[in-house]
Amino acid sequence: MLLVNDISKSFGGIQAVKDVNLEVKKGEIVGLIGPNGAGKTTLFNMISLFLSSSKGGVQFLGENISRETPERVVEKGLLRTFQTPVGFPKLTVLENLMVVPKQKGEGIFSTFLKRKSIVQHERENYYKVCALLEQFNLFQKRNELAENLSAAELKLLELCRQLMANPKIMLLDEPASGVNPVMLDKMVEHILRLREEGMTFLVIDHNLGFIYRICDRIYCLANGELIASGTPEEISNNERVKSVYLGVNENESA
Amino acid sequence: MEALVFISGLVALGGIYAMLAISLNVNGGMLGLWDLGVVGYFALGAYSYTLISTDAPYGLGLPMVIGVIASAVITGLLSLFIGFTALRLRSEYLLITTFAFAEIIRIVATNEDWLTNGNVGIFGLEKPFQEVIPGSIYMVFFAGLVLAALGGYYFFAQRLADSPMGRYMRAIRENEQVTQSIGKEIFKTKLKVFVLSSSMVGVVGCFYVWYMSIIAPNMFYSTVTFTVWTALVLGGIGNNKGAIIGAFVLIFVQEATRFIPVPTEYSTLLAGIRQLISGMLLILVLRFLPQGFIAEKFKSVERLFNLELKNSIVNEPDGGRRNVAG
Numbered sequence: 001m002l003l004v005n006d007i008s009k010s011f012g013g014i015q016a017v018k019d020v021n022l023e024v025k026k027g028e029i030v031g032l033i034g035p036n037g038a039g040k041t042t043l044f045n046m047i048s049l050f051l052s053s054s055k056g057g058v059q060f061l062g063e064n065i066s067r068e069t070p071e072r073v074v075e076k077g078l079l080r081t082f083q084t085p086v087g088f089p090k091l092t093v094l095e096n097l098m099v100v101p102k103q104k105g106e107g108i109f110s111t112f113l114k115r116k117s118i119v120q121h122e123r124e125n126y127y128k129v130c131a132l133l134e135q136f137n138l139f140q141k142r143n144e145l146a147e148n149l150s151a152a153e154l155k156l157l158e159l160c161r162q163l164m165a166n167p168k169i170m171l172l173d174e175p176a177s178g179v180n181p182v183m184l185d186k187m188v189e190h191i192l193r194l195r196e197e198g199m200t201f202l203v204i205d206h207n208l209g210f211i212y213r214i215c216d217r218i219y220c221l222a223n224g225e226l227i228a229s230g231t232p233e234e235i236s237n238n239e240r241v242k243s244v245y246l247g248v249n250e251n252e253s254a
Numbered sequence: 255m256e257a258l259v260f261i262s263g264l265v266a267l268g269g270i271y272a273m274l275a276i277s278l279n280v281n282g283g284m285l286g287l288w289d290l291g292v293v294g295y296f297a298l299g300a301y302s303y304t305l306i307s308t309d310a311p312y313g314l315g316l317p318m319v320i321g322v323i324a325s326a327v328i329t330g331l332l333s334l335f336i337g338f339t340a341l342r343l344r345s346e347y348l349l350i351t352t353f354a355f356a357e358i359i360r361i362v363a364t365n366e367d368w369l370t371n372g373n374v375g376i377f378g379l380e381k382p383f384q385e386v387i388p389g390s391i392y393m394v395f396f397a398g399l400v401l402a403a404l405g406g407y408y409f410f411a412q413r414l415a416d417s418p419m420g421r422y423m424r425a426i427r428e429n430e431q432v433t434q435s436i437g438k439e440i441f442k443t444k445l446k447v448f449v450l451s452s453s454m455v456g457v458v459g460c461f462y463v464w465y466m467s468i469i470a471p472n473m474f475y476s477t478v479t480f481t482v483w484t485a486l487v488l489g490g491i492g493n494n495k496g497a498i499i500g501a502f503v504l505i506f507v508q509e510a511t512r513f514i515p516v517p518t519e520y521s522t523l524l525a526g527i528r529q530l531i532s533g534m535l536l537i538l539v540l541r542f543l544p545q546g547f548i549a550e551k552f553k554s555v556e557r558l559f560n561l562e563l564k565n566s567i568v569n570e571p572d573g574g575r576r577n578v579a580g
C-alpha cells in the first residue's frame with residue numbers, strides 16, 4: 001500500500017534521514033521506533049509531502065506521489081497526525097471535526113447565496129461528527145474548546161479529525177505520549193478496532209510496550225538510518241536495537 | 255443645532271473607522287493575517303473613486319456609483335497581486351510587504367502631480383445627495399448614511415463569521431499545518447479573503463472622501479493603519495461587535511483631546527498627545543482586559559444551525575445513523 005524507496009533528507013549539514021526503505025501492506029499496523037532525533041518525524045513529513053525529500057520517492061497505492069501536493073495526498077487517503085496534538089485550540093471539539101469535510105459553505109459567495117443547502121450540509125456533517133465523538137467517548141465534550149482538553153483527549157481528537165477525512169492509511173506520530181495507562185488501553189482498543197474495519201497504520205512511538213502490543217511489524221531508525229526491522233519479538237531481542245536504546249538512556253541520565 | 259452637527263461629524267468619523275476595523279477583522283482577526291496595508295487600500299480606494307467620479311481636470315466625471323464600484327475593484331486587483339506574491343511566504347513577509355505597499359501608494363500620490371495634484375490635493379469634492387440635503391444639516395444625514403453602511407458591513411462580516419467559511423478561516427488562523435493536513439488548499443482561501451478584506455477597506459475610502467470633501471496624501475499616513483489595529487485590539491480581535499466599539503471609543507477619546515484648552519503654538523504638541531493617549535488606552539486595556547472589550551465569542555454550532563439529536567442512543571431500524579444522547 002505504502003512503499004518508501006531509498007528516501008533521504010538533509011538539513012544543511014545534518015543528514016536527518018538516510019536511504020530509508022520501508023513498506024506497509026494493507027491492513028497492517030507497522031511501528032516506527034528510534035531514539036530522539038532519529039528522523040522519524042522527518043520521515044513522516046516527507047511521506048505526507050510537508051517536506052520535500054532530498055532523494056528517493058514514495059509510492060502510495062501503486063502511484064508515485066513524490067510530486068503531488070499535501071492536499072492531493074490527503075484526497076488519495078493518506079492522513080498524518082502531529083507529534084504535538086494542538087489541533088485548533090480556539091475551536092470547539094465539534095468545530096475541530098466539522099471543519100474537515102470539503103463543504104458547500106466554504107466560499108465567500110456561497111456563504112451568502114446557498115444558505116439552504118449549507119444548513120442541510122451542516123446537519124449531515126453534524127450527525128457524522130456526533131457518531132464519531134460518541135465512539136471515542138468525546139461526545140460530552142463536544143462544545144468545549146479544544147484548548148481545554150487533556151493531553152489524552154487531544155490525541156483522541158487528533159485521531160477523530162483525521163478519520164473525518166476518510167483515510168485509507170493513517171500515520172500516527174506518538175499517539176501514546178502523555179496518555180495515562182487507562183487511556184492508553186482505550187487508544188489500543190480504538191486502533192485495533194479501526195484495523196478490524198480495514199484501516200492501515202504506520203505508528204511512531206517511544207512507548208515500546210504500546211508498540212509491541214499493536215504492531216505486526218516494526219522498523220527501528222537511528223541517526224536517520226534503518227538499523228532493524230521485524231516482528232515485535234525479533235525487535236525486542238535485537239542487539240542493535242537494545243544498544244541504541246540503552247545508549248540513549250545512558251546519555252539522558254548523564 | 256451646532257452640537258448636533260458636531261456630534262454627527264464625530265459619529266461619522268467613528269463609523270468610518272468602525273468599518274475599517276470590521277474589514278481588518280475579516281483578514282487580521284478571523285484569518286490571522288498580519289496585514290499592515292490598511293491605509294494603502296484605504297488610499298487606493300479613495301483615489302480610485304475620486305479620479306473616476308470627479309469632474310475634469312482631475313477626474314473622468316463618471317457617476318458616483320461607478321466610482322464606488324471602481325474603488326472596490328481596483329483595490330481588489332492590486333491586493334490580488336500583493337497577496338499572490340506575499341501570502342505564500344511566512345507571515346512576517348506579509349507584514350513588511352503590505353506596509354511597504356501602503357507607503358508606496360502614498361508616495362505615488364504625493365509625486366504624481368498630473369494625476370493627483372500632489373501634496374496640494376483635490377478640493378471641493380462632491381458628496382452623495384448634496385443637492386437635496388441642506389448644507390446646514392448635511393453632516394447629520396451623512397452620519398446616518400455611514401451608520402447604514404456600517405450596519406451592512408457588520409451584517410456581512412457576521413454572516414461570514416458564523417458560516418462554515420468562518421470556521422474554516424479560524425482553523426487556518428489557529429493552525430495552518432493542521433489545516434493543510436486535512437486536505438485544505440489554504441493559499442487560495444487566504445488569497446480570496448485577503449482580496450475581500452482589502453476591497454472592503456477600499457470602499458470605506460469613498461466615505462472618507464465624502465467626509466473630508468478633499469483628498470490629499472497627508473490623509474493617508476501609516477498612523478491610520480495603527481489606529482485601526484488599535485481599535486481592533488481594544489475591541490477584541492475576532493469579534494465584529496468589538497471592532498465597532500473599539501473604533502468608536504478610540505475615535506471619541508482621540509477627538510476629545512481637541513477640547514483640551516491649549517494656546518495655538520502648542521497645537522502640534524497636542525497631536526502627539528493624541529497618539530500618547532491611544533497608546534496608554536491600549537496598554538491599560540491589554541493589562542486589564544487582554545481579550546479586549548468583548549472577547550471573541552464562541553457560538554455553539556448546534557445553536558447556529560439549530561442542530562439537535564434524538565434523546566436516546568439507538569441504532570435506527572433502517573440501519574441509518576446512530577443517534578446519541580445530548
Ligand SMILES: Nc1ncnc2c1ncn2[C@@H]1O[C@H](COP(=O)(O)OP(=O)(O)OP(=O)(O)O)[C@@H](O)[C@H]1O
Pocket residue numbers: 011014016034035036037038039040041042043083
Ligand atoms: N526543519 C528542520 N530543520 C533543521 N533540522 C531539522 C528540522 N527538522 C528536524 N531536524 C533535525 O533532524 C533530526 C531528526 O529529527 P526528527 O524530528 O525527525 O526526529 P524524531 O525521530 O521525530 O525525534 P523525536 O523522537 O524526538 O520526535 C534532528 O536532528 C533534528 O534536529
Ligand SMILES: [Mg+2]
Pocket residue numbers: 040041042083
Ligand atoms: Mg518526532
